Amino acid sequence: MSExxxxxxxxxxxPAHDPPDADLTIVPSRHPWRRVATAVxxxxxxxxxxxxxxxxxxxxxxxxxxxxxxxxVRAVLLTLQLTVLGxxxxxxxxxxxxxxxxxxxxxxxxxxxxxxxxxxSVPLILQLLFWYNLALLYRSIxxxxxxxxxxxxxxTMDLVSPLTAAVLGLALHQxxxxxxxxxxxxxxxxxxxxxxxxxxxxPQWRRFRRIQLPQAMRTIVPTAANELIGLVKGxxxxxxxxxxxxxxxxxxxxxxxxxxxxxxxxxxxWYLVLTTxxxxxxxxxxxxxxKGALRTxxxxxxxxxxxxxxxxxxxxxx
Amino acid sequence: MVxxxxxxxxxxxxxxxxxxxxxxxxxxxxxxxxxxxxxKSTLLRAINHLEKVDRGFVRVDGELIGYxxxxxxxxxxxxxxxxxxxxxxxxxxxxxxxxxxxxxxENVTEAPVSAQGRDRAEVRAAGLALLDRVGxxxxxxxxxxxxxxxxxxxxxxxxxxxLRPALLLFDEPTSALDPELVGEVxxxxxxxxxxxxxxxxxxxxxxxxxxxxxxxVFLDEGRIVEQGPPAQVLDDPREAxxxxxxxxxxx
Ligand SMILES: Nc1ncnc2c1ncn2[C@@H]1O[C@H](COP(=O)(O)OP(=O)(O)O)[C@@H](O)[C@H]1O
Ligand SMILES: [Mg+2]
Numbered sequence: 405m406s407e408x409x410x411x412x413x414x415x416x417x418x419p420a421h422d423p424p425d426a427d428l429t430i431v432p433s434r435h436p437w438r439r440v441a442t443a444v445x446x447x448x449x450x451x452x453x454x455x456x457x458x459x460x461x462x463x464x465x466x467x468x469x470x471x472x473x474x475x476x477v478r479a480v481l482l483t484l485q486l487t488v489l490g491x492x493x494x495x496x497x498x499x500x501x502x503x504x505x506x507x508x509x510x511x512x513x514x515x516x517x518x519x520x521x522x523x524x525s526v527p528l529i530l531q532l533l534f535w536y537n538l539a540l541l542y543r544s545i546x547x548x549x550x551x552x553x554x555x556x557x558x559x560t561m562d563l564v565s566p567l568t569a570a571v572l573g574l575a576l577h578q579x580x581x582x583x584x585x586x587x588x589x590x591x592x593x594x595x596x597x598x599x600x601x602x603x604x605x606x607p608q609w610r611r612f613r614r615i616q617l618p619q620a621m622r623t624i625v626p627t628a629a630n631e632l633i634g635l636v637k638g639x640x641x642x643x644x645x646x647x648x649x650x651x652x653x654x655x656x657x658x659x660x661x662x663x664x665x666x667x668x669x670x671x672x673x674w675y676l677v678l679t680t681x682x683x684x685x686x687x688x689x690x691x692x693x694x695k696g697a698l699r700t701x702x703x704x705x706x707x708x709x710x711x712x713x714x715x716x717x718x719x720x721x722x
Numbered sequence: 723m724v725x726x727x728x729x730x731x732x733x734x735x736x737x738x739x740x741x742x743x744x745x746x747x748x749x750x751x752x753x754x755x756x757x758x759x760x761x762k763s764t765l766l767r768a769i770n771h772l773e774k775v776d777r778g779f780v781r782v783d784g785e786l787i788g789y790x791x792x793x794x795x796x797x798x799x800x801x802x803x804x805x806x807x808x809x810x811x812x813x814x815x816x817x818x819x820x821x822x823x824x825x826x827x828e829n830v831t832e833a834p835v836s837a838q839g840r841d842r843a844e845v846r847a848a849g850l851a852l853l854d855r856v857g858x859x860x861x862x863x864x865x866x867x868x869x870x871x872x873x874x875x876x877x878x879x880x881x882x883x884x885l886r887p888a889l890l891l892f893d894e895p896t897s898a899l900d901p902e903l904v905g906e907v908x909x910x911x912x913x914x915x916x917x918x919x920x921x922x923x924x925x926x927x928x929x930x931x932x933x934x935x936x937x938x939v940f941l942d943e944g945r946i947v948e949q950g951p952p953a954q955v956l957d958d959p960r961e962a963x964x965x966x967x968x969x970x971x972x973x
Contacts, residue, residue, distance in 0.1 A: 600819035603772060604833035604885065605809025608801065614832065618823045696823040696865035 466666035470657065471673060479653035480674050486639040486649060487678075490574035491632050497575065498582025505587055516583065523580035529641050532573035536645050538564050570642045578635060585627045589620035621693040629686035633679045650674055723748040723920050724769060724889060728778035731764055731944075738764045740944035742778070746889075746937070749918040753931040753952075756941035757967055762924045765941065766891050769922065770811040771804055782811060783888055809837040812882030812890040816897050818874045820866040826853065826877050827862040830884045838885065845884070852880040856910050872903030876910055883914075890914065892923040926971055932956055940964045 456462060470476055504516035523531070534541075538560050545563055548554035564572070593616055601611045640651035648656070650671050658667040687704075694701055703711065724746035731739040738761045746752045754762050767773040769780055771788035779796065780787040788804055789796035799807075820829050830849040834840045853859050856876040858869075866874050875895055882890060892911070896904040908930050915921060915934040925931065931938050931952055938955040940948045940963075948961045959965045 594819075596815065596817055596819040597821065599772060600813075600815060600821070602805075603770060603808060603811075603813040603815075604881070605805040605807075605837035606833055607805060607836060610836045614836070615821055619821075693823075696825075696867060698867075 461665060462669065463663060463666040464669075466663050467669045467673070470667065470670050475648075475653055475657070476650070476670060476674070479648050479650045480678075482648060483636070483639050483650040483674075484678070486570060486574060486642060486647075487632070487636050489571045490578050490635050490639070493571070493575035494578025494631075494635075495582045495586070495628065497579035498584075499586050501579060501583035502586035502590065505583065506590060520580045520583055523577055528573065528577050528638065529644065531577055532570065532641065532645060535564065535569040535573045536566065538569065566645045566647055570639075570645055570647055574635065574639065574642070578631065581631055582628070585624055585631060586620070588627070589622075589624035590616060592623045593619045618693060622690075622697055625686065625690050625693055629682065629689075633682055636678050636682065637675055723750075723783060724922065725781040726765075726769070726778065727781075729765070729768055729775050729780065730777040731761075731768060731773060731775050738944050739768065739775070742944075742946060744939065744946065744949075746920065746922060748920050750936040751915045751921045751923065751934050752937045752939060753935040754922065754924045754939050754941055755926070755928075755931065755955075755967065755971075760941045761944045762941055763893050766813075766893050766922060766924055769889075769891060770808050770813055772808075772813070774798075782807070805837060809833060809885050810888050812885055812887035814875070814878050814882050814890065814892045814895050816894040818866070818871075818878045818898070820874055820878055820881070822865065822867055825863050825865055826858065826869070829866065829877060830881045833881070834884050834886075849880070849884055852883050853877075855883075855913075856880045857906075870903060871899045872906045875899065875907045879907075879910055879914075888920065890919055890921045892921065892925065894924050894926070896925065896927060928956060928968070928971060940967065942967070 457464075501516045501519060504512040505520075507513060542560055544557045544559050546554035546557040548556075597615055597619065598611065601615045606615070639649055642649050643652035643655065646652065654667040654671045658664045661667075691701060691704070724744070726742050726744040729739050729742040730737070742765060744752075744765075754765065756762050764773055768775050769782070769787065771780070774788065779789065785807070786796070787807055788799055790799055791797075820826075821832070824832060827846070827849055830852060831842075831845045834845040834848070835842055850859065850862060853862055856879055858873060858876055858880070861869060861873065861877075866877060869877065875898075879895075895911070896907050899907065904927070908927060911921070911923070911930070912934050923930075923935075935952045937949060938952045939946055940955060940959070940961070942963050948955055948959060948964050954960075955964065956968065959968060
């Protein structure tokens with residue numbers, strides 16, 4: 405310290421071997437244990453890759469052969485369709501349920517509560533079978549005035565196809581969870597925000613769309629993404645309805661060919677791809693809703709990569 | 723301009739306002755003083771119907787706030803009408819309550835467009851002029867969290883002014899600020915007071931009250947204890963409670 409203070413404050417007449425204070429270089433502290441940990445993890449990872457690649461039982465050639473087979477690709481598309489419909493309908497209904505649950509009206513509150521209670525309590529697979537067998541409960545469904553005359557009637561079998569039953573089951577189940585996700589988002593918005601909006605005379609719907617929702621999204625998005633990824637895999641239970649989504653389709657193939665492990669790998673790879681795409685999407689959606697909440701946004705992976713390359717270049721150059 | 727008659731308000735068993743009669747004339751600045759919990763915020767919030775009163779009424783510009791009178795009955799107005807009334811009364815909060823996900827300019831222009839249905843381009847120009855008036859033109863595109871407390875509160879004042887309110891209400895606008903930032907906000911408020919804006923201000927800044935107020939009102943336990951010109955209430959209070967409060971605040 406005494407050395408530093410002894411050095412001249414302005415660099416004007418300082419000798420060359422004694423740079424002015426402003427030019428002192430910073431040396432980051434070293435982390436020896438971090439290096440040890442890195443080495444250990446690297447060895448373990450290498451062992452895992454080795455076990456995956458070298459054991460012929462994984463049968464990678466078969467995996468490659470079936471990965472883009474038309475029947476598999478169609479099944480992936482159906483899985484995607486189930487997921488998208490399930491999450492969109494689920495979150496739309498969930499938002500309605502959340503708003504009901506937060507409303508001042510006790511009837512709306514209790515209806516919402518009861519819905520969430522039932523649909524969270526009964527296992528999904530059971531709910532799916534109920535919808536699948538709806539025709540056993542109600543032979544036909546009629547549209548008309550409640551408790552009054554019906555305009556037209558449709559046989560339940562025609563209206564609720566296995567696909568509809570699957571979407572219905574997934575979406576209604578998802579809605580119960582989505583409601584709680586959305587509700588927690590709204591609870592997280594500071595009361596003062598609503599008060600300020602009300603004091604400014606902003607109309608109710610606008611208040612919801614412009615003030616509440618974007619702020620609630622900060623908490624909703626990460627949990628909703630979790631739900632979405634859960635649903636991608638959750639669609640696999642639909643196999644019991646003999647819908648040829650991904651999991652059902654690989655089963656069909658391996659019962660025919662007997663190549664169980666590679667077909668399971670095919671499904672695993674596809675689920676991995678789907679969730680990876682969703683995770684990337686999640687990153688950017690979260691970033692969008694972080695606007696104004698953080699003083700500076702974290703860099704995107706691309707920006708980070710560029711910064712790293714730039715840093716390396718600079719180091720090589722010097 | 724503002725008229726409160728026999729205003730009562732209770733939260734459960736707690737009677738917070740116990741019969742408030744108060745008149746604020748157009749163009750005047752009224753400062754509300756009183757110990758914490760005396761009902762100052764509740765009174766202010768009753769003026770723009772953020773808080774419903776149990777008895778009595780509030781009139782702004784001769785118009786009943788929140789109710790329509792029919793004979794001896796007051797019927798509560800539909801939400802839309804109340805919002806319209808509120809949009810003519812600016813409110814500045816202790817914690818600013820700026821919208822963090824909107825830029826400074828968007829904060830200022832949101833309500834004039836969505837609550838008053840004014841033209842977007844006109845509102846934008848007016849918003850920029852207001853930001854200039856509070857000295858924040860350079861921050862128009864920033865998000866509020868990047869601003870200091872004093873700057874945020876000045877944005878909040880510009881946001882309230884953007885509605886071209888007939889009346890401005892301030893609830894302890896400088897209480898959440900670091901001491902060195904209080905001045906810049908009070909400067910803006912003094913400027914408004916000089917320009918003839920009708921204001922009701924809850925504050926503990928006795929200096930501001932002395933300088934800018936036309937009337938100082940001292941509130942305690944939900945009642946108005948004493949009111950009058952600042953020279954009288956602040957320098958020569960009649961009531962012992964006012965004296966006790968002032969000596970506590972000034973020392
Ligand atoms: N929404 C509310 N519910 C219950 N009690 C409240 C509510 N708002 C205020 N109070 C109570 O009313 C009293 C007066 O509050 P307030 O008007 O905020 O006082 P001041 O602004 O003078 O400090 C306090 O005792 C406070 O706890
Ligand atoms: Mg208060």
